[in-house]
Amino acid sequence: MSDDLTALLVKGSLETLYMVGVSSLFAFAAGLPLGIILSVTAETGILRNKPLYSALSSVVNVFRSVPYIILMVALMKPTKWIVGSSIGINAAIVSLSAAAIPFVGRVVESSLREIDPGIVEAAQAMGAGAGEIIRKVLLPEGLPGIIAGFTLTIINLIGYSAMAGVLGGGGLGDLAVRYGYQRFMLDVMISTVIIMVLMVQFIQIVGDKLAVLTRHDRNG
Amino acid sequence: MIRLSNVSKIYRIKDPGTSETRDFYAIRDISLDIGEGSIYGIIGRSGAGKSTLIRCVNMLEPPTAGRVFINGTEMTALSPGALRAARRKIGMIFQSFNLLLNRTVYGNIAFPLELAKWKKSEIRDRVREIASLVGIEGKLDQYPARLSGGQKQRVGIARALANKPDLLLSDEATSALDPQTTKSVLRLIRDINEKLGLTVILITHEMNVIKEICDSVAVLEDGEIVEKGPVQQIFTNPLKKATKELLTHVIRSELPESFTGLGFRRLPSGDSDLVLQIWFFGDIAAKPVVSDLVRKFDVDVNILVAHIDDIRSVPFGTLIMRLSGEDKEGALEYLLGMKLRVEVMGYVGRSDGITR
Structure with a gap:
């Protein structure tokens, strides 16, 4: 493989890491509070609020049921207002975040929902307020599940970012399409696949490790 | 002293057949006086309303009607903030322990103290003190998943006592434990009651628990108190059918x-x-x-x-x-x-x- 190609692969990898990294940050920053609000306003939550829950839940469902590739196209206009362009890696971050935020919200909600309601009741009996219950009970007890959900989100975003590449988003997906597919350069195709597999493996191993380290609710 | 006066909890339930709503009394018109320093048992079969009743005391289930007083404070009239402050002085233990699984034993006992804004160094001293009182001082670094049922309940008791409560509520605290462990946990509650003069209200479906540690008992059936009084009186002279039935597990008094x-x-x-x-x-x-x-x-x-x-x-x-x-x-x-x-x-x- 020539030096040019190596440089291309390095650039593509960095772009992918940038897209995935930044959109993951946005996804966690917005998805975590979203998930908390969903879980506490739900029927069984500590701040039960049916209208708010139904409204948020519907929006989340709409975003989650639109396939990513369509979401990307649908968001082209708003993307242009936000980052000034509807293509390129910064444009891809907008649609990647938009796809990942509701996903993270649901993952966080379901992790928090798995917590035994008796534990929350015990905290209420000890005089804990809603904020204290969220900070000291729900988040620490749900942490392993949340970490597992974040891991899954990042892996999904690696896949989505390759799709974003098809619409001129940059990154490894873009490389694979322009060189590997359109110019029949099999070595580029294989290299991008290998790099992505390694990225996914790495994220999965680190995520699993963190989830195990934070999980104490099992005997072992 | 704890006083419940004419406490009822009503749920609106929808009849699935006619889709009409009607009132269901989980508990109806309960009045109780519980003396300071006593161990008061409330016994009844499942569905009798015990767990609603004990939750009316600390307002986890606010009563629909009636008033609850704890040492002169009317719980049913408190603002949310004042209620949280009042709850910090009421310990509660549960059948399923309800410990925080991602906190160590130390962290669990420290939890109510954090809520009450104790200083770190004071928390450390208090956790040690209370852990040795309940006999789990060697387990402070363990997570609850590693403990036996009896040890978990001891942690639950330590957590309930940490912030020096005036009242301990026990929600079937021994029902998930084997008979021997039950005995030792009951003995611990009795010791604490004697040592600290702590008032205890416990609910149970087992007369054995009442027999073991209670001073007084109220028998709950279908949401109402059918009989109440000192334990020896209820045991030696039960008047109501529900009481006699509950006693048959403890005392054989049927003809062969x-x-x-x-x-x-x-x-x-x-x-x-x-x-x-x-x-x-x-x-x-x-x-x-x-x-x-x-x-x-x-x-x-x-x-x-x-x-x-x-x-x-x-x-x-x-x-x-x-x-x-x-x-x-x-x-x-x-x-x-x-x-x-x-x-x-x-x-x-x-x-x-x-x-x-």
Whole structure:
């Protein structure tokens, strides 16, 4: 493989890491509070609020049921207002975040929902307020599940970012399409696949490790 | 002192058939006075409303009607903030322990102290102190998943006591434990009650728990208190069917089945034998009542059922016996004159009966 190609692969990898990294940050920053609000306003939550829950839940469902590739196209206009362009890696971050935020919200909600309601009741009996219950009970007890959900989100975003590449988003997906597919350069195709597999493996191993380290609710 | 006055909890439920809503009383018009430093038991079968009742005390289930007072504070009238502050002085322990699984034993005991904004160094001292009081000082770094049921409940008790509460609520705290562990946990609650003068309200479906540690008991059936009073009174003189049924698990006071088949009658006929049940409590249990009876009167005594037990280390028991012979009326008079509760259960013909 020539030096040019190596440089291309390095650039593509960095772009992918940038897209995935930044959109993951946005996804966690917005998805975590979203998930908390969903879980506490739900029927069984500590701040039960049916209208708010139904409204948020519907929006989340709409975003989650639109396939990513369509979401990307649908968001082209708003993307242009936000980052000034509807293509390129910064444009891809907008649609990647938009796809990942509701996903993270649901993952966080379901992790928090798995917590035994008796534990929350015990905290209420000890005089804990809603904020204290969220900070000291729900988040620490749900942490392993949340970490597992974040891991899954990042892996999904690696896949989505390759799709974003098809619409001129940059990154490894873009490389694979322009060189590997359109110019029949099999070595580029294989290299991008290998790099992505390694990225996914790495994220999965680190995520699993963190989830195990934070999980104490099992005997072992 | 804790006072519940006319407390009811009503749920609106929808009838699935007619889709009409109606009121369901989980508890109805409950009034209780619970003295400071006492251990008050509330017993009932599942669905009787025990768990709603105990949750009305700390307002986890705010009553629909009625008022709850704890040491003069009306719980039912507090603002949310004042209620949270009041709850910090009420410990609660649970059947399923409800420990924070991602906190160590230390972290669990420290939790209520963090809520009450104790200083770090004070928390450390208090956690050590309370852990050794309940006997788990060696487990502070462990996570709850590694502990046995009994140890988990000890952590639960330590957590409930950490912020020096005035009242401890126990929600079936021993129901998930084996009999031996139950005994040791109950003993711990008793010790704490004596050492700290802490008032305890506990709910249970087991008379054994009441017998072991309670001073007073209220029997709950279908959301209402059917009988209440000091434990010895309820045990020796239960008036209501629900109470008697709950007691049958602790005290055998039924006639053996082989006996009831043998011409047992409620009314006397000819010179039939008497079947008596006597209940004794306290000092009299140590006296040779039956042998006195045989010595003083011309009667034969055949003991059919005998049961002796302790209510908080005071002996207590019941005997069912068959009395035959010339002077059984005199013997009955003699028994009625003693500090015993005597009940004539019925009669059996002399030729009928149990072969010895």
